[in-house]
């Protein structure tokens with residue numbers, strides 16, 4: 001899963017859905033646990049209750065001043081400054097020690113892209129091509145764009161790009177792939193439901209899931225905390 005973005009209601013709904021499906025051995029979190037939403041500390045704490053690994057995202061770094069918010073748009077920067085004030089020393093320590101890249105068997109895990117783990121958005125075939133040789137494993141998992149999709153590399157020709165919708169299965173075969181499971185806490189593909197995927201090691205399949213959550217509850221908290229309205233309203237549309 002990727003981009004929880006301090007959205008506790010969305011994160012809890014995803015965890016509930018995971019439990020209903022029989023649970024997972026480990027959560028692979030692709031960064032941006034915090035930023036934008038109203039519950040940064042609670043999201044870090046809840047993630048910590050699960051067996052998990054997590055890479056650093058741009059918002060995770062910005063919240064602890066490891067990255068300059070001058071590169072953020074104004075609402076994102078405002079939310080980042082608010083987030084920074086909410087974090088405990090323990091939260092800061094957790095975020096400060098997140099690695100940029102994690103290898104898990106056949107998978108490389110990064111937030112943005114293999115060549116630029118913090119910043120690059122992988123949304124086009126051209127960008128995926130430029131990253132082809134930048135990871136050594138067969139598969140790569142990314143977040144950052146909050147758009148569920150899969151890039152499939154084929155020998156001797158350009159890679160292909162396919163969006164992933166609810167219930168769609170990606171079979172792990174011979175082709176190298178980059179998979180984005182979409183965003184938990186701030187989906188941006190026009191579907192406001194939280195997005196994540198489950199990898200089944202036995203069937204070698206990655207299945208995308210969308211989960212409805214109490215968007216209004218998150219929005220209420222954001223308004224109460226004075227977080228920027230564009231960030232509040234976009235949750236209704238998943239954009």
Ligand code: ZN
Pocket residue numbers: 003005032057059144145146
């Ligand atoms: Zn993000």
